Amino acid sequence: MPGRQAEQRETHSNPPHDSRLTPREAALVIFAKAPVPGQVKTRLSPALTEDEAATLHGSFVLDTLERTKAAIGKFKLPVDRFLACAPSSRHVFFRIMEARHGVTLLDQQGEDLGARMRQTFDSLFSQGYRRICIVGSDVPSLPLTHYRDAVESLTRHDVVIGPASDGGYYLIGLTQPRPDLFTNIPWSTDRVLALTQQKAAAAGLKTALLPAWGDVDTLDDLQALIEESAADKKRPKQERVFSMRTAGTLELLAKRLRARQT
Numbered sequence: 001m002p003g004r005q006a007e008q009r010e011t012h013s014n015p016p017h018d019s020r021l022t023p024r025e026a027a028l029v030i031f032a033k034a035p036v037p038g039q040v041k042t043r044l045s046p047a048l049t050e051d052e053a054a055t056l057h058g059s060f061v062l063d064t065l066e067r068t069k070a071a072i073g074k075f076k077l078p079v080d081r082f083l084a085c086a087p088s089s090r091h092v093f094f095r096i097m098e099a100r101h102g103v104t105l106l107d108q109q110g111e112d113l114g115a116r117m118r119q120t121f122d123s124l125f126s127q128g129y130r131r132i133c134i135v136g137s138d139v140p141s142l143p144l145t146h147y148r149d150a151v152e153s154l155t156r157h158d159v160v161i162g163p164a165s166d167g168g169y170y171l172i173g174l175t176q177p178r179p180d181l182f183t184n185i186p187w188s189t190d191r192v193l194a195l196t197q198q199k200a201a202a203a204g205l206k207t208a209l210l211p212a213w214g215d216v217d218t219l220d221d222l223q224a225l226i227e228e229s230a231a232d233k234k235r236p237k238q239e240r241v242f243s244m245r246t247a248g249t250l251e252l253l254a255k256r257l258r259a260r261q262t
Helices: 007-011 050-075 092-101 113-126 144-153 192-202 219-233 244-261
Strands: 026-033 079-086 104-107 131-135 159-163 169-174 207-209
Touching (some): 131 144, 144 159, 144 169, 169 192, 192 207
Parallel strands (some): 026 131, 079 104
Antiparallel strands (some): 159 169
16 A cells, blocks of 8 residues: 655655645555565465465555555545555565555564554654555455545544455554554454454444455455456446456466366
């Protein structure tokens, strides 16, 4: 969740701004792992090979970069985009994303997902941003309006959450640092959303919920996405949601999965 700059950019201390423009107050951060075989989408194996899972993951990251850019442009959102990278922003994949998609790179830092999100929020709030959203890269068909609504909700709420169908969330946004929302959470379980909402309510925070959306963790999730993509392909081109890249990847994976079952 923001080509190529001088070596000092590796510190990522401040986002770039055109001095002729009013500095933006909101940040949208895409959390992503490099598409390294064996390190991403591991729950899709052995149904998918490690290379197939990595290819799919890489396409999802590209989708999220493209769709966030499209949402910002379509709705004229006052948002800077960042790409929070794991294991390191120095990975060549992220350097290419920086050059091609105009995102600023950040390193994910922390022992678990909660610590990494907390550190990202803290870092960007310290830079002066007042509305910050973090989105995962497993929602390639997320409607552009969800990004708009997330950013705009933070003008009226303290927290915005995009619930995932598995009991987690695909997006979270804040207007101030809230480390309590990221501690003592059993990450990668179906209790993440409920516990986060409980913590927000206990702290007296006003929370907005986006529509629920499915992410892709399991083979059942992948099969559902394949069906969604196939239905999307029947729509007129101007109404299609899936990128040609991801639609083609899903179609190929569907054929391979059928072949492996025979």
